[in-house]
Amino acid sequence: MAMKNLSRTIAAGLLASAALAASLGTAQAADKVTFLTSWFAQAEHGGFYQAKATGLYDKAGIDVTIKMGGPQVNGSQLLLAGDTDFMMGYDIQVLKGREQNLPLVTVASSFQFDLQGIMTHDDVADLAALKGRPILIGGSSRTTFWPWLRAKYGFTDDQIRPYTFNLQPFFADNTVAQQAYPSSEPYQAEQQNVKVKFFPLADGGYPPYGSTIVTTEKMIADKPDLVSRFVKASLEGWRDYLKNPEPANALIKAANPKMTDGQLAFAIERLRAMKAIDGGDAAKLGIGIITAERYEKTYDFLVTNGLLGPKVDWHKAFDDRFVKNLKIGVN
Helix, strand or coil: CHHHHHHHHHHHHHHHHHHHHHHHHHHHCCEEEEEECCCCCCHHHHHHHHHHHCCHHHHCCEEEEEECCCCCCCHHHHHHCCCCCEEEECHHHHHHHHHCCCCEEEEEEEECCCCCEEEEECCCCCHHHHCCCCEEECHHHHHCHHHHHHHHHCCCHHHEEECCCCCHHHHHCCCCEEEECCCCHHHHHHHCCCCEEEEEHHHHCCCCCEEEEEEEHHHHHHCHHHHHHHHHHHHHHHHHHHHCCHHHHHHHHHHCCCCCHHHHHHHHHHHHHHCCCCCCCHHHHCCCCCCHHHHHHHHHHHHHCCCCCCCCCHHHHECHHHCCCCCCCCC
C-alpha cells in the first residue's frame, strides 16, 4: 500500500511538473512586439492601450511594449532599423517612403479619416470663408494638407503663419485660424472660455486615413501570422475602448502624467461623435478597414499637387489582407 501511495505521489508530482513546464513554455512562447505611437499617450492611442490593459494582446500570444513617439522621434527610421516592429503612421508618410524605395506598408487604420482640421473663431461660417485670413500651421503641414486646402479653397501661401503649439496668437486675434485636432486645441479653447468652431478636413474630402498601423515588407513576409494577430487584437482594443475606456485610460495616464481625465473624456466624446473609428467604410467592413479606392485617392491628390512622383506604385503601400475579413464591430 505504501508503495502504491508513493507511486501515486511521484506520478502526481511529475504531472504537476509537466503542467508547470507547459505553462512556462507557453509564457515564453509569446512573441515580443514593440509598437511606436506618433505622440505622447492620449485617447487617440486608446485602442492599443486597451488591448494591452485588458489582455487582448496576451490572449493573442503577443507580449507588446508600447513606446510613445514625440516631436523628435523619426518613426520610419526606427521601424526600418528594427527598433520597433510596428508604428502608428500616415498614408502620405508611407507613400513618400515608397517613393524613396523604403519598404513601408500600411496594414490597418485606427481612424477612417484623418482627424486633422482647422479651428476658427465662432464667427466663421465654413472653411471657404478663411480665404485671405491668416492661418497658423506647422512646418510639416506645408507638404500634407496645405496643398489640398490651397487647391480646394483657393488659399494662398501668404496666409500661412507659423504654428508653435501655443494658442495665444489665436486667442489674441479674432481673424486668425489654425490647424487643430478635435480633442486637443478645441479643448484648450474651452478651458479658456473661448468659443470656437472646428472644421474636419475630411468633411471636405481630404482623403488620407488617420493613425494607421504600419510595418515593413520583411515583417509581412517573415511573420504574417504575427502581423495578423497584432492587427486583430489592436482593432478589438479599439472596439472595446469605445465601450469602456477606463482600463486604457489608466495606462495612458501612467505613461503620460500630463494627461487629465477631463481631456481624455473630451477626446473620447469627440471620437464617438465623429465616428472616427466605426464610421465610414468601417460601419460595413469593420473597424480598421483600408481600401484600394481610398489609397488611390490619396495617391492622386499627392501626384496632382506635385507632392509625389506618378511612377510610385501605390499598390505596394498597403496590404488589406489582415483586415478585410475581420469585420470587427459590425453587427
